[in-house]
Amino acid sequence: MLGIRRPCFTLSLLFALTACQSASQAPYGEPSPAALQPTVAEIKVMSYNIRHGQGTDGVFDLQRLADVINKEQPILIALQEVDSGTERSSGVEQETELAALTGMHAAIFGQAIPYQGGSYGDAVLSQWPIVDSDVFLLPAEPHHEKRVAVAVVVEEPETGRRIRFVGTHLDHTNNPSDRIAQAHAINAKLLPIDIPTLLVGDLNADPDSQPMKVLFDAGWQPADPSHQPTFPSKEANVKIDWFLNQPGQGASLKDYRVLNEPIASDHCPLVVTWVIEG
Numbered sequence: 001m002l003g004i005r006r007p008c009f010t011l012s013l014l015f016a017l018t019a020c021q022s023a024s025q026a027p028y029g030e031p032s033p034a035a036l037q038p039t040v041a042e043i044k045v046m047s048y049n050i051r052h053g054q055g056t057d058g059v060f061d062l063q064r065l066a067d068v069i070n071k072e073q074p075i076l077i078a079l080q081e082v083d084s085g086t087e088r089s090s091g092v093e094q095e096t097e098l099a100a101l102t103g104m105h106a107a108i109f110g111q112a113i114p115y116q117g118g119s120y121g122d123a124v125l126s127q128w129p130i131v132d133s134d135v136f137l138l139p140a141e142p143h144h145e146k147r148v149a150v151a152v153v154v155e156e157p158e159t160g161r162r163i164r165f166v167g168t169h170l171d172h173t174n175n176p177s178d179r180i181a182q183a184h185a186i187n188a189k190l191l192p193i194d195i196p197t198l199l200v201g202d203l204n205a206d207p208d209s210q211p212m213k214v215l216f217d218a219g220w221q222p223a224d225p226s227h228q229p230t231f232p233s234k235e236a237n238v239k240i241d242w243f244l245n246q247p248g249q250g251a252s253l254k255d256y257r258v259l260n261e262p263i264a265s266d267h268c269p270l271v272v273t274w275v276i277e278g
Helices: 002-024 062-072 094-102 177-190 210-217
Strands: 040-049 076-084 106-115 118-126 130-138 147-155 162-169 197-202 241-245 251-258 270-277
Touching: 040 062, 040 162, 040 197, 040 241, 062 094, 076 094, 076 106, 076 147, 076 162, 076 197, 094 106, 094 118, 106 130, 106 147, 118 147, 118 162, 130 177, 147 177, 162 177, 177 197, 177 210, 197 251, 241 251, 241 270
Parallel strands: 040 076, 162 197
Antiparallel strands: 040 270, 076 118, 106 118, 130 147, 147 162, 197 241, 251 270
């Protein structure tokens, strides 16, 4: 009888061990199917033209702008019309000051033009470590203000996954030729994408304009297909501030909002959730 029972016990034990192995990991130490499931990150980001810190009431107040940002607590924010060390902003490096007031991890500033003893341009603030950055000059007619784009690559702390966030401010003149050339330059610099990439900022272009057609034709998709107005901050009536995502790379946008902040700046701040899979 013992000779009959022993094989049954051995088979039962072998079955149990095999079942446990299947539940925890694949053979030969390969990751389990559960471990191979893609991770999803939902990242709140902002874009804000801060009008060199001067509100619609004429008051320079960086704390007021910081309060708007702190209320949302974004991981990344692109700022346009930033003064760094200029006379009109009392020599304050606004990108550094706003990073301190909002507890952001790092600030990258891109000078578009020298101005009043300092610089005027764009900045990106991040709660996550910035592992790479680039400030690239955009084309402009000789008599127009120069413009830049500030691109940062940040690393998601939990997964090590990298994403690219690009803030810019296109030409503001009535003639769209600079904006068209700048849109082409952005496409040439950023496309094709190799990691999830978000293009944001004050593009000074409405949805039906030629500069936006250049971007849309290259595959950029807006966070807000309904094109809610973003300017001016008091009774906004035109859409010129944008979040633009490239399809593919497992990225999408949701929960887009235009915030009602009529005093801190003449532009409405924008917020969106950037969903990254993979």
